[in-house]
Structures are given as C-alpha cells and as structure tokens.
Amino acid sequence: MSHTEKNDSPPAGFRILDLFAGPGGLDVAAAVLGHQVTGIEWDTGACATRREAGMDTFQGDVRQYRAAFFPYAQVLTGGPPCQTFTVAGHGVGRRSLEQVLEYIKRLHEVVRTGEQGWKEIFRTWRGISEELRRKELKAQDVKTRKREVEELRAAKRKALRLRLERLGNSADEIKNLMKSFMDVPRTLDFQDDELEGLLKEFSDLNDEHAELKGRLEELGDERTGLVLQPLWWVIERSRRPRSVPYEAVILEQVPAVLPVWEEYAKVLASLGYRTRTQLMHTEAFGVPQTRRRAVLMARLDRAALLDEVRLRPEDLPPVLETHERYQPKGRPAPRSKATSGEPLPLEPSHASPESPKAPWVPMDAALKRAREIKPELPERPAFTVISNYGTGGIPEARGRRDHDVPSATITGKVSRNRVVLKGTERDLARFLPAEAGVLQTFPVAYPWDGNDISQQIGNAVPPKLALHVLRHVLEPELSDEEARIRLKQATADLETWTPGKPVKPRMHDGLKGHPLTGR
Incomplete structure (x- = not known):
C-alpha cells in the first residue's frame, strides 16, 4: 500500500479479486485508489515480485479455485493469457477465436434462457470443461510425439549432411540440397541407396511433423479454457443460488481479444450489467509508451436484475482520453486494426470537448x-x-x-x-x-x-491505464472535475508509492481465514 497521506476522503473502497494478476499492475493502481486487492497468479517470478511489493496473493492455477471460494469479493478483474486470435483467414488464430466464441455462445444461450436454472448452467460449463480437458490431454500426447519426431528429424538431417559430404559435395551445394530436401524431397534422385534411404526417412518424418502440427492446431491449448475462466466466475456469482453478483468486472488483454470481450459483453448484459468494450491507447492516458489494450468494463445495474423490469442495461460511457495520441512524424493516421484482419473504422478519440487534452508524455x-x-x-x-x-x-x-x-x-x-x-x-x-x-x-x-x-x-498492465479504468468503473458518481482531481492525486500517489512489508503468497490451503473467503 502507498504510504502517501491523502488530504481528502476518497470514495469507499472495494474488495477486488484479480485473476491472472501478474506482478501487480492493476493491484498497485487499485491500492492507491484505496481498494483492497487479492490476486491469483501462477508464475513464480511474478509471485516473487508481488511478495516484495506486499501484494496479497494466492499462488496457483486459477482453475484450482472457484468464485464460490471468495464470496466477499465485490469486483472481479483480470487479464487471462490467450492465443493470438485473428478474424482473418482460416489459420490457427481464426480457428482458436471461433472455438472460444462458440463456447461463450453456448454459455450465453443457457444463461439467457435459464429455463432449468443453475443445474443446467453448471452442466453446460462442466461439459465445456471436460471437452477442453480431453483436448488438453490429447494435445499433451501429440506434443510429446512432436518433440520425438523433431529429435529424430534433427538426427536424420545430420546424417544427410554427413552423407553428402562423403559423396564430395561442397558446402554451398550441401546448403542448397538441404533446403531442397525441406521443399520437394521426393522429386530428387541421387543414385545412392544410402542417401535415398535417409531422404525417405527424413521425408516421412517431415510428413508426420506436419500432421502433428495440424492436430495441435485443431486441439488448441489450455489457454482456451483460461480465457473462459473470468466469464464463468461472473456467471457463477450471478446465477448460483445464494450467491451475490459482482458489483463490477474489468478485463484487459491485447487488441486481438476484442471480439472475445464483445461476446462476453452480451452475456454480462443478460446478467444485468452495463458494459463497454474499448480499445485503449496507453499514451492517451498519460503512459509514456504507445501500446493498445482491449478492455471490457461492466457495472451491475440492479434495476435490470428485477424480473418485472427485463430491460437491457444501457452501455457504460467510454473512458475519456486525457492526453493526445502519439503519431510519428510524416505518417498518415493509421486505421485501427484490433486484429490482424481487415481494418476497422477509425477509432473515436473519446475526448471530452470541455477538457483539452494534454500532450503525450515522452x-x-x-x-x-x-x-x-x-x-x-x-x-x-x-x-x-x-x-x-x-x-x-x-x-x-x-x-x-x-x-x-x-x-x-x-x-x-x-x-x-x-x-x-x-x-x-x-x-x-x-x-x-x-x-x-x-x-x-x-x-x-x-x-x-x-x-x-x-x-x-x-x-503487466500499465498501472496508470488501470487507474483510469478503475476510477471510471468504480466511481461513476464523481463529476468531471472531481474525477480530474481524483486522478491527479492518484497519479501523484502512484509515482511516490513505496512497498510495505513483504507478504508471502498463499497456497490453496491458505483459503481458511482469508478476508474474502468467510471460512
């Protein structure tokens, strides 16, 4: 926590649970805003940094935990690791994106209809989880065989080089021949039985390697399940009997994840949340770095939870940019590309006409x-x-x-x-x-x-970007001037923050007695 004294009384703090918390970018931002944060993080290096920074942490795989374990968490945040999704073409990125979106749609359908209640929702999630687990186990076997094939292929490549040397080929000839072996190995005729045998074995290994690579692309990897975790935690807290929905949800990732957040937003709207997805340029929020992040923001609309209302909550407003975007000299303004696919329309600046923007920070x-x-x-x-x-x-x-x-x-x-x-x-x-x-x-x-x-x-999440998002979602009652003053003070506190006493990460057995668990 920051040791900087505040002269005014900040808004009441929230209890935040941060999934895939990393070294603490969002956590330190939340701390200077007066919120209490607990993170879940598996990486030992990041946990070591969090320990020295005094960040409350559970070390382990997010999938070892459940939303029900932390009933007193009021806000869910996180940045799940994910594949490089793309909306273009028919490659592995496109297939991964389609798979994740299909799982989200399956969950949305059962949440939206809700005819059979929590049991049907849980059954659907369990089916998805089991399907992903089977794929993960198959992928592990395929990866093991792929490594074996790569080792065998390397040995055959070495044997081919040695044989070509013994047949009197020069270094340049060997280099060109080895390249041709990768391209069209079966069309070459060397009139040497040993070389022909090695070449056939090498070609067969190439074919098997290509097949294994294709199977891995079809199976996906564990990140497919991880990117679904935050959504499931929100659903569990919203639909599980005797559970209380999160007051807010904030998720961020690379721009390619924007289609996933947009599909998330549909589900959260069905659960009674006001939502906003936004592609944010970090330098437009005072970060001395050009970087883009896809952010999903959601705030619970309690009126939409009443059965008799049945209104789709209005969208949250965008986070207003406070600084100019950086544009290299001599370059035309780029068209936004949230993915590696077709350009999107030019992104709005989300600027406030009443508040002129400051220059970007060098x-x-x-x-x-x-x-x-x-x-x-x-x-x-x-x-x-x-x-x-x-x-x-x-x-x-x-x-x-x-x-x-x-x-x-x-x-x-x-x-x-x-x-x-x-x-x-x-x-x-x-x-x-x-x-x-x-x-x-x-x-x-x-x-x-x-x-x-x-x-x-x-x-890591840039903490100053997190300041803007957290303030926007968790303190919507502030006027523009109050928000400006709040951010100015929080930015000063962030710069001068110093770590408190180190906090050793908890393991799964540390749930007992934790403030968020009620155990």
Whole structure:
C-alpha cells in the first residue's frame, strides 16, 4: 500500500479479486485508489515480485479455485493469457477465436434462457470443461510425439549432411540440397541407396511433423479454457443460488481479444450489467509508451436484475482520453486494426470537448521524474532506443524511438533493446528494470524480483491505464472535475508509492481465514 497521506476522503473502497494478476499492475493502481486487492497468479517470478511489493496473493492455477471460494469479493478483474486470435483467414488464430466464441455462445444461450436454472448452467460449463480437458490431454500426447519426431528429424538431417559430404559435395551445394530436401524431397534422385534411404526417412518424418502440427492446431491449448475462466466466475456469482453478483468486472488483454470481450459483453448484459468494450491507447492516458489494450468494463445495474423490469442495461460511457495520441512524424493516421484482419473504422478519440487534452508524455520526462524520486538512477543524455524487433517484416530494420517521444510497446524483450546516444551508434547503458517499469508507469520503487523480470514488466498492465479504468468503473458518481482531481492525486500517489512489508503468497490451503473467503 502507498504510504502517501491523502488530504481528502476518497470514495469507499472495494474488495477486488484479480485473476491472472501478474506482478501487480492493476493491484498497485487499485491500492492507491484505496481498494483492497487479492490476486491469483501462477508464475513464480511474478509471485516473487508481488511478495516484495506486499501484494496479497494466492499462488496457483486459477482453475484450482472457484468464485464460490471468495464470496466477499465485490469486483472481479483480470487479464487471462490467450492465443493470438485473428478474424482473418482460416489459420490457427481464426480457428482458436471461433472455438472460444462458440463456447461463450453456448454459455450465453443457457444463461439467457435459464429455463432449468443453475443445474443446467453448471452442466453446460462442466461439459465445456471436460471437452477442453480431453483436448488438453490429447494435445499433451501429440506434443510429446512432436518433440520425438523433431529429435529424430534433427538426427536424420545430420546424417544427410554427413552423407553428402562423403559423396564430395561442397558446402554451398550441401546448403542448397538441404533446403531442397525441406521443399520437394521426393522429386530428387541421387543414385545412392544410402542417401535415398535417409531422404525417405527424413521425408516421412517431415510428413508426420506436419500432421502433428495440424492436430495441435485443431486441439488448441489450455489457454482456451483460461480465457473462459473470468466469464464463468461472473456467471457463477450471478446465477448460483445464494450467491451475490459482482458489483463490477474489468478485463484487459491485447487488441486481438476484442471480439472475445464483445461476446462476453452480451452475456454480462443478460446478467444485468452495463458494459463497454474499448480499445485503449496507453499514451492517451498519460503512459509514456504507445501500446493498445482491449478492455471490457461492466457495472451491475440492479434495476435490470428485477424480473418485472427485463430491460437491457444501457452501455457504460467510454473512458475519456486525457492526453493526445502519439503519431510519428510524416505518417498518415493509421486505421485501427484490433486484429490482424481487415481494418476497422477509425477509432473515436473519446475526448471530452470541455477538457483539452494534454500532450503525450515522452520517455525522457518520465525518466527524469523517476530520477527526482530515486536519484541513483543514471543520468541519460539525449538517446535513441533501438528495438530488438524488426519493422515491416524486415528483421534488420529495427524500430527506433528518440528520447523525446513515447516509448514503443514495452515487451518481454525490453532488456535487449539497445540505447544509443542520439544521432550516433554509440551504446549507452540499457534500461534498468526500474526504468523499464517506469515506462509502464510502475512506481520507481517497485521491487522487481524473481526470474525473467523483463517478461514480467512486458506482460503487466500499465498501472496508470488501470487507474483510469478503475476510477471510471468504480466511481461513476464523481463529476468531471472531481474525477480530474481524483486522478491527479492518484497519479501523484502512484509515482511516490513505496512497498510495505513483504507478504508471502498463499497456497490453496491458505483459503481458511482469508478476508474474502468467510471460512
């Protein structure tokens, strides 16, 4: 929790349960707003960071828990891991998306009709869960065989190279031949029985590998079940006898998940929630980084729960942007692509006409502010960040961002990004974890710990974005001016936040005596 004193009385806090909580991006934002958060997270590295940050945590697979275990949680949040969905083509991404949407529609149908009540709803979910479990077990067997085939194929490839060398082929000839073996191995005739035998075995392994890969794509993976978990938790709390619905639901993920959130929203509307899906640009909310997140927001409308009303709740209003969106010089405004499919219409800016937007925040301004709080951070002259990723499909064409603009999206490879003196190729020190965290708007004092810290930072929800969403959904009664003051104070508290006493993560047996469980 933040140790910053507040001069005014904030709105009453909520008890939040955060699924797939990560290192605590949403949690630290909720803490400075005065809410109590408990997270469920399986990654040991993220749990280590959460421990040092004093975040209340259950360590383990979300599927080991149920909504009924936490009856006193008032708000459900989370960012379930998921596949790269796409609305284009007929590839694995498209099939994964169609599968998830079909499961959601099955749940929606039984929730919407509700003729046989909770038993029928639970039976439907159990059927989906069992189906996913069978697929997961089959996928594990296929993965095991696929690894075996890959090892055998590598051995055959090595044997082919050795045989070609013994037959007197040059290095360049061997390189070209090996490439041709991958393309059209059965059309080649070498008049050498040993080589022909190796080639047939290699070709057969290639065919089996392709078949196994196709089977895995059809089976999907465990993330299909994980992306459905938050929806089921909401349904369970809304339809299970003697349960109380969540007051609010907030979910976020990469833009490709927007179609899933839109289907979620239909179900939540049937359960009496006002909803809003929104593709949010992080720099438009004061994050010194260009990043897009697909967000689902829902707030319970109690009037819609009354049988005699039977009204579809009105949609929630959008979260208004407070800062300008970043547009690289010389580039036309891009058309939104929530997926890798066809462009969507231009996204609305969701700006308030009464409140002019502030400029986006550049990297150097965020890092300078961090050094004011933590002077031991390195002084940085004008710099350019060279991405670890290529651009335009060209690996060698590394993306570049200068110090005076927002960072490109912070990913799990942030530690590999080069930082050079602007206008030169002279290397400077790469970003420290504290600096990379600041570009995600984590407090500079955030105690990163455990393994793969770069991945933790890259996967996290930017806390400042979470501030805006949480404030919008949980405090709708505030006027525009009150909301502005509230966000200003919360942003200051977020910057100066310091960790309290470390909190050891709980395991499943830690449910007893927890404030959210009532046990």
